Amino acid sequence: MTIEELYRDLHAHPELSFEETRTAGIAAAELRAAGFDVIEGIGITGVAGVLRNGAGPTVLLRADMDALPVTEDTGLTYASTATGVMHACGHDVHVACLIGAVRELAATQAEWAGTVIAVFQPAEEAGGGAQAMLDAGLYEKVPVPDVVLGQHVGPAPAGMVGAHPGVAFASADSIDITVRGRGGHGSRPETTIDPIVIAAAVVGRLQTIVSREISPQDTSVVTVGRISAGTKNNIIPDDAELGLSMRAYSEDVRLRMIAAIKRIVNAESAASGAPEPLFEFAESFPVTVNDQLATERTMTAFRSEFGDEAVIDPGPVSGSEDVGLLATAVGAPLVYWILGGADPEKYLAAANAGTIERDIPSNHSSHFAPVIQPTLDRGVAALVTACREWLRS
Structure with missing residues (x-):
């Protein structure tokens, strides 16, 4: 052949x-x-x-x-x-x-x-x-x-x-994050902790890592490629999941980005009175x-x-x-x-x-x-x- x-x-x-x-x-x-x-x-x-x-x-x-x-x-x-x-x-x-x-x-x-x-x-x-x-x-x-x-x-x-x-x-890391809340009826949001609202805040804030925490001379990327939450329009779910991908050209920048991601997600959860989020590190490339x-x-x-x-x-x-x-x-x-x-x-x-x-x-x-x-x-x-x-x- x-x-x-x-x-x-x-x-x-x-x-x-x-x-x-x-x-x-x-x-x-x-x-x-x-x-x-x-x-x-x-x-x-x-x-x-x-x-x-x-x-x-x-x-x-x-x-x-x-x-x-x-x-x-x-x-x-x-x-x-x-x-x-x-x-x-x-x-x-x-x-x-x-x-x-x-x-x-x-x-x-x-x-x-x-x-x-x-x-x-x-x-x-x-x-x-x-x-x-x-x-x-x-x-x-x-x-x-x-x-x-x-x-x-x-x-x-x-x-x-x-x-x-x-x-x-570049290095690459995939991070799966579970933002935890407290579910309930969409008509009574005051009885819940809405993980979708927390996730939305997280997505917006994550964009500041590259633009405000990493030097313009250090190329890096943070991408939220996946968001998953809920089963029905009038149900506030217990959890929301985010799938992140991040890339860097040095180990120092990589570690700073991971620390920033954890800090932001934890802080947004705490600001809403939510339980601590869960982090799972999937595939990783040096x-x-x-x-x-x-x-x-x-x-x-x-x-x-x-x-x-x-x-x-x-x-x-x-x-x-x-x-x-x-x-x-x-x-x-x-x-x-x-x-x-x-x-x-x-x-x-x-x-x-x-x-x-x-x-x-x-x-x-x-x-x-x-x-x-x-x-x-x-x-x-x-x-x-x-x-x-x-x-x-």
Whole structure:
């Protein structure tokens, strides 16, 4: 099966976090066919393969496998066959490209020396996949790498690659908050403590965290993405639930934002005489930091291989990733780059018209559909080029 055929198959059969059994099986079979030693079931559905080729450095290449609960609306002939599930973030691209790189590295062992580790990680979207593999003893099952490499497809023009040294992706935390009140009849509000009124006040006040408590030089985001309360128009409920997402580029800012959220919610509840609210922290992603020297070395290799015009610095990305945990767990440098996946002509037209945000679907959109080529070829070549840069010739 060609990489293009493999990609179409993966796109048509997406699987949610920690449910990537079919995808993991394909990855394991491809690794075995290429001569890798394979370990399956690391962190539920994670797969790792090791190819030892003499003395030399150890390089870890990572791809995430999970899809999203999104209903696809791309119109592709190979669109998702799973109801309400879609590869809306491009992890199918990541898996296909890593399999392509595995094939090429295995076929060219006479040209390099060292050890290659290929990691197919589950549940990046849930923020727990990398940690699950670490908790399951990943580095007891595979060698400790000298460098961790990976890529993420995005709405940049296909054929482009690039990484930002230093802080590359923001941290992200999801917080579920239950504001507690005292329910009753809508005709007698004086007998109740209305949690919907408290929640409304909270939503408005939370907007002041970024605008009034965080320096304009420290980019951050607080979003209330979900509010749920009540069952009937004339019933004041006991509780109201809010779903928050927050992002920051430093741990100091992140901790200040969490403290501010707790303070505001607690204060609004107290002001209404309500019971203490409940906080539940769901998925969490740390700040992703690219090693300065390792990034410069890898980008130099990209410029040599692809030309200066194909290598960009995307700047810090407001999205989040857990790949950095695979590096920080063993003190290895990380290089994580953006791989362009948008149709170059459409991107240029949108750029000239100033309509990129409107006309170029972003990750997590139901319309997100990277062009197959040159995206896949460049993604394979980027992984191989970066890996070979760190291996011995």
